[in-house]
Amino acid sequence: MPGDGKVTVIGGGVAGLVSAVACAEAGVRVDLYEAHGSLGGRGRATPAPYVAHEGPHVFYSDLPHWKWLTGRGLTGPVVLPPLRRVKAGFVRDGRLRLVPPAGLARMVLPGRPRTAPVDETFHDWASRRYGESTARTAANALGVVTYDAGTGRLSAAFVWELFRRVYAPTVPTVRWVAGGWQGVVDRMEARARDLGVRIRTGARLTGLPGGGPVIVATELSSARRLLGDESLRWESGHCVMRDLAVRSDRRDRLVAVDLDAGGFHESYSMQDASIAPRGESLFQLDMPVRADESTGAARERLDAFTDLTVPGWRERTTWQRTATAKGRTGALDLPGATWRDRPAIDRGDGVFLAGDMVAAPGMRGEIAILSGIRAAEGAVRAVRTARAARSGAA
Structure with a gap:
């Protein structure tokens, strides 16, 4: 996929926000599209006075996702x-x-x-x-x-x-x-905007945009339809x-x-x-x-x-x-499979997956965060490779 120095992120849940922040921190321009009117995906909560989430509020601190979040002050107190x-x-x-x-x-x-x-x-x-x-x-x-x-x-x-x-x-x-996942989502959104990420909510894409690497950070069923790839399936609860x-x-x-x-x-x-x-x-x-x-x-x-x-x-x-x-509660591995057998993050031709049912370790939101980081690394490499190729051709 040709690149103009920009990464497009499709999906503004936890995985999409992590991807956008990681790409922007590497100096890459980012456009993020979210179909809903607000960001957060399954990390989104109901408004006060009852702040309820679709999943648990807790985090575990024994995998690298926690260090990535705390190193940026995204967890809060x-x-x-x-x-x-x-x-x-x-x-x-x-x-x-x-x-x-x-x-x-x-x-x-x-x-x-x-x-x-x-x-x-x-x-x-x-x-x-x-x-x-x-x-x-x-x-x-x-x-x-x-x-x-x-x-x-x-x-x-x-x-x-x-x-x-x-x-x-x-x-x-x-x-x-404090504030559960919604507080983390709010801080990630603020971080992304501070880094210059252009965020468009209420914007549902039905195809892949051209002009640079794309990170598809949606539910696996949505990614399957968007990419026309029936292999994008995995066990869930x-x-x-x-x-x-x-x-x-x-x-x-x-x-x-x-x-x-x-x-x-x-x-x-x-x-x-x-x-x-x-x-x-x-x-x-x-x-x-x-x-x-x-x-x-x-x-x-x-x-x-x-x-x-x-x-x-x-x-x-x-x-x-x-x-x-x-089918949207995170990846579950059947006998004979590990997280490495889940749908690969790098889909080739400048397309990357991120979410809680792809090839990254952990459980639920941990998978989303770690896959978002890896997808961003791949997208940034693709941008820099395209830049180097253009520079060499010039």
Whole structure:
């Protein structure tokens, strides 16, 4: 693709904003097009007073994406829940318990393997090592990061890495930032504009523009249509979600994990009071949809999970919304595949992909950030190569 020293970014979500900032920092002109009226993609939140996201608010700090964000001041202040309010729960056999099963606890003890096989399901591998019941429980404990009711069917290597990151008994790497992902999105937008990125919202492109490298930072389904490439497919989750604000109660807890079905509950207002009105608690609850299950049936299970984790929520509710996410909850690797087998970032001819289902490590937004950085590196190289070629020809 011929270049005139400009990069076009299609998509203004987290991956697109990261790509635009990284390119502009390298001295390249950037045009960013976003089909919606505002930026952020799945990092976008509802307006105050209830600041609710489509996915979790948290970050993990053990991969390079965190250093990239903090090095630019994009995370803003990190917040923590008061120790007196740090209460967890585990749903097992339909009851809310205070401690996890002994089998699950043994999986995080020292001496556990660092890796697991790529070409075997997590259920089969973990069943041999820890027993079938514990393997099933561990898979359900990861519903919070896979949004999938069949986590045990995924690659053992993929699931085990997630399990070790989320539940390892080390210094916690989870980070809550004030304002959640929306605050990060706002700071990235400001950074991009300060660097001279030209941002056009409400601008849906139906084809690739000419004149320079293009970074397609959209959902994989949209990239597939835009590029006319049916190979752009990958496994993802399917879940129903509820954002729920209630009048605060001393029984409210920070987190609860559904070890029966993969559901997850977390309060976001306990550590960040700015995202809900005073005297109220804001939660997000997720429930993976089972194979061949209707979303209505999944919502009934979500209601039952909410009954356990937010006692009396129906009488206390001040605001709520529900949603369904299918095929847009981040990449999941089946047995025999790793993140390197996902759709490649460099598509050739000056076209690059970025997003949460392409060939970069991590989970969800981490994949989006790291792929955005790599896509920008490729696009900048393409611009500089074109410049060098023109200079040589002159």
